[in-house]
Amino acid sequence: AQSVTQPDIHITVSEGASLELRCNYSYGATPYLFWYVQSPGQGLQLLLKYFSGDTLVQGIKGFEAEFKRSQSSFNLRKPSVHWSDAAEYFCAVGAATGNQFYFGTGTSLTVIP
Amino acid sequence: GAVVSQHPSRVICKSGTSVKIECRSLDFQATTMFWYRQFPKKSLMLMATSNEGSKATYEQGVEKDKFLINHASLTLSTLTVTSAHPEDSSFYICSARTDTDTQYFGPGTRLTVL
Numbered sequence: 001a002q003s004v005t006q007p008d009i010h011i012t013v014s015e016g017a018s019l020e021l022r023c024n025y026s027y028g029a030t031p032y033l034f035w036y037v038q039s040p041g042q043g044l045q046l047l048l049k050y051f052s053g054d055t056l057v058q059g060i061k062g063f064e065a066e067f068k069r070s071q072s073s074f075n076l077r078k079p080s081v082h083w084s085d086a087a088e089y090f091c092a093v094g095a096a097t098g099n100q101f102y103f104g105t106g107t108s109l110t111v112i113p
Numbered sequence: 114g115a116v117v118s119q120h121p122s123r124v125i126c127k128s129g130t131s132v133k134i135e136c137r138s139l140d141f142q143a144t145t146m147f148w149y150r151q152f153p154k155k156s157l158m159l160m161a162t163s164n165e166g167s168k169a170t171y172e173q174g175v176e177k178d179k180f181l182i183n184h185a186s187l188t189l190s191t192l193t194v195t196s197a198h199p200e201d202s203s204f205y206i207c208s209a210r211t212d213t214d215t216q217y218f219g220p221g222t223r224l225t226v227l
Contacts, residue, residue, distance in 0.1 A: 032214060034215070034216075036218070041204075041221070041223070042220055042221065043117075043119070043206050043218040043219050043220040043221045044157075044206065044208075044218040045218070046215065046216075046217060046218075049215055051214075090156065090157070092216075094214065094216075100159070101147075101159070101216060103156045103157050104156060105155070105156045106154075106155075106156050108154075
């Protein structure tokens with residue numbers, strides 16, 4: 001069965017500290033992987049995506065993610081968190097062809113001064 | 114990047130009335146759009162896949178007659194919540210799929226049914 005797991009429901013980090021948000025997936029085919037960010041009351045903004053090639057992908061706002069096939073993971077990282085990064089983060093997996101996206105349950109990030 | 118808009122951003126209606134939500138891809142054509150529902154502090158629940166020029170595909174448990182979807186053009190899909198009830202109150206988000214298989218999301222519509 002297809003699924004996405006984000007083990008951390010809520011994470012709190014200090015501003016300037018590094019961040020890693022975990023994402024594990026179960027998918028029967030070659031996955032397309034995505035990270036989205038959602039601010040309160042807003043839609044989802046695409047941070048980055050992985051389709052193929054280099055397993056370390058760079059996104060917007062200084063985020064990066066690494067695809068590890070052996071671990072079925074696609075963790076999101078940022079070396080230095082800013083207060084404006086406080087939001088809900090969603091990992092998603094989709095097929096190389098087809099429409100269905102599967103979302104994780106999200107990780108809520110709080111940034112403290 | 115690809116931009117998707119939704120209108121209205123907020124709507125309050127009386128129980129029993131119908132509400133239409135529009136989803137537009139502003140700078141690209143989308144043969145496929147998606148409608149999601151998001152409950153507080155929950156992930157997104159896919160309601161239906163909207164295909165231009167054909168009938169929408171609904172997920173299991175989603176009432177077709179209650180949530181009418183029309184995808185009349187390559188840039189517009191509409192979701193009509195018919196005979197709305199308080200339990201339909203939610204945050205509805207649409208997305209549009211580009212030709213690179215990436216979904217771009219609208220800003221969402223907050224529906225409150227009194």
